[in-house]
Amino acid sequence: TFPTPNDLKDLQGELGFPKRVENFIFFTIQDPAGFKHALKQLQPLITSTAEVQEARKHIQEFKMRNSEGLMKFVGTNIAFSAVGLKKLGVTESLGDVDFENGQRKDAHNLGDTFITDSSGQSVPDWLPAFKSGVDGVILIGGDSLPSIFEQKNKVEHILGNTIHEALVVEGQARPGKEKGHEHFGYLDNISLPGIKNLTKIFPGQQIVDPGVLVVGQDGDKLKSSRPAWAKNGSFVAYRHLNQLVPEFNKFVNDNPIVLPGLGRPEGSALLGSRMFGRWKSAGAPIEITPLKDDPALGTDDQRNNNFVFDESAGQTRCPFSAHIRKTNPRNDLSQEFVAPHQMMRQGIPFGPEVTFGEETLGKTGPGINRGLAFVCYQSALDDGFSFVQHSWANNVKFPPKEDGNNQQLLIGFDPIIGANGGDPSGRTVNGIIPTPLTLPIEWVVSKGGEYFFSPPISALSGKLAA
Numbered sequence: 362t363f364p365t366p367n368d369l370k371d372l373q374g375e376l377g378f379p380k381r382v383e384n385f386i387f388f389t390i391q392d393p394a395g396f397k398h399a400l401k402q403l404q405p406l407i408t409s410t411a412e413v414q415e416a417r418k419h420i421q422e423f424k425m426r427n428s429e430g431l432m433k434f435v436g437t438n439i440a441f442s443a444v445g446l447k448k449l450g451v452t453e454s455l456g457d458v459d460f461e462n463g464q465r466k467d468a469h470n471l472g473d474t475f476i477t478d479s480s481g482q483s484v485p486d487w488l489p490a491f492k493s494g495v496d497g498v499i500l501i502g503g504d505s506l507p508s509i510f511e512q513k514n515k516v517e518h519i520l521g522n523t524i525h526e527a528l529v530v531e532g533q534a535r536p537g538k539e540k541g542h543e544h545f546g547y548l549d550n551i552s553l554p555g556i557k558n559l560t561k562i563f564p565g566q567q568i569v570d571p572g573v574l575v576v577g578q579d580g581d582k583l584k585s586s587r588p589a590w591a592k593n594g595s596f597v598a599y600r601h602l603n604q605l606v607p608e609f610n611k612f613v614n615d616n617p618i619v620l621p622g623l624g625r626p627e628g629s630a631l632l633g634s635r636m637f638g639r640w641k642s643a644g645a646p647i648e649i650t651p652l653k654d655d656p657a658l659g660t661d662d663q664r665n666n667n668f669v670f671d672e673s674a675g676q677t678r679c680p681f682s683a684h685i686r687k688t689n690p691r692n693d694l695s696q697e698f699v700a701p702h703q704m705m706r707q708g709i710p711f712g713p714e715v716t717f718g719e720e721t722l723g724k725t726g727p728g729i730n731r732g733l734a735f736v737c738y739q740s741a742l743d744d745g746f747s748f749v750q751h752s753w754a755n756n757v758k759f760p761p762k763e764d765g766n767n768q769q770l771l772i773g774f775d776p777i778i779g780a781n782g783g784d785p786s787g788r789t790v791n792g793i794i795p796t797p798l799t800l801p802i803e804w805v806v807s808k809g810g811e812y813f814f815s816p817p818i819s820a821l822s823g824k825l826a827a
């Protein structure tokens with residue numbers, strides 16, 4: 362049964378590096394033969410799940426995960442796009458259509474905005490590197506900038522001119538008390554799937570077969586047809602998501618939910634938390650505490666994910682369109698329909714903190730880019746990221762609910778990530794009194810990304826090497 366000691370050594374450290382900073386080096390392969398040769402030398406630098414588990418044990422032993430302390434740790438992973446694998450001479454299909462096509466072909470489906478370029482062509486409004494495509498990404502995460510720079514130098518020394526660095530994204534946890542919070546201010550990465558026999562399981566957590574995340578393991582729907590060398594790999598969705606934070610804050614401040622006994626700031630806080638489904642401060646679920654924040658509940662990992670949605674409550678506790686309900690509808694669907702759509706999120710914020718000037722104007726400053734380097738792992742993109750973005754977040758009739766007359770309710774898009782080619786109409790959030798509030802703009806703006814395959818470590822000195 363999974364995981365054997367070999368699986369743990371073979372699987373890259375997808376479980377998540379204990380990281381405060383992370384660099385994503387998106388590259389194109391310039392010299393495939395040279396690269397294949399260098400890959401063998403790079404392999405010892407690639408961090409396995411076994412190594413991550415070991416590091417996490419020590420970090421816990423030394424109680425270093427709280428406040429500012431993180432033990433020195435560096436984790437390095439590598440993943441390839443379909444184009445990249447072809448350059449390395451892989452001819453057989455891995456069986457994932459979204460991966461084979463690449464994310465750019467999926468841009469419409471994902472709801473990304475298109476613009477007309479100088480030659481009159483309609484192209485997604487993406488960063489140039491993603492528009493022209495990359496062959497792979499090296500992820501280096503760790504406790505501090507010096508640690509990851511040292512590692513980045515080693516990696517660059519080994520790969521030399523065999524690659525061209527098309528884009529380097531510098532992810533960084535937010536400072537001080539905001540650590541672990543994304544740029545809108547909400548605590549992230551609370552609800553992640555638990556993997557049978559591998560991760561510690563918390564009450565209320567969705568428990569999945571390893572094959573939902575890991576290729577070739579039980580629960581992978583294509584287990585029997587995957588090439589043998591791909592076992593213990595995983596598909597990665599990277600999304601470069603800009604966040605318009607001052608704009609979001611202004612909207613929330615201007616539109617407090619009005620309820621007896623609720624002041625203006627509390628009404629605004631309630632509106633924001635209803636867009637996510639969790640309170641800002643520590644992630645307490647509004648399903649459990651719908652009107653008032655409860656930070657102690659948020660920080661209690663025995664309780665903060667232990668809930669299902671109360672059918673009889675309608676939207677009075679959690680709106681149907683709340684981000685966490687759109688992306689993991691729990692008991693809104695039966696278990697067999699929710700389990701295959703779980704993914705392991707491992708994103709990190711990028712960009713500077715909001716300035717006083719931006720906050721006052723309610724507008725992101727010119728040339729300022731901040732957001733989420735969104736990363737998630739799954740064994741099938743058309744069940745994981747691609748499906749969830751397209752069929753749930755961007756689907757105005759999801760989750761399926763009926764009004765009193767058996768008519769399907771119009772729920773609206775996910776107010777955070779729902780996207781419709783730049784058209785914000787249809788992005789709504791329900792107040793406690795069910796008058797949907799229409800959201801003026803998309804405050805999460807996709808700048809593209811790519812789909813990658815994170816191969817098993819054995820392939821780095823085997824199938825993919827020379």
Ligand code: HEM
Nearest residue numbers: 543547548549550551552602685688689733749750778805
């Ligand atoms: C949960 C923020 C993009 C999928 C959350 C939570 C926050 C958050 C604050 C609550 C913490 C938790 O329950 O773990 C954001 C922001 C995004 C973003 C600010 C964009 C800038 C995405 C995308 C997807 C996604 C693109 C996938 C299509 C999820 C899932 C959960 C979640 C699956 C957990 C829901 C649950 O199990 O209850 N997100 N997210 N998020 N998000 Fe996002």
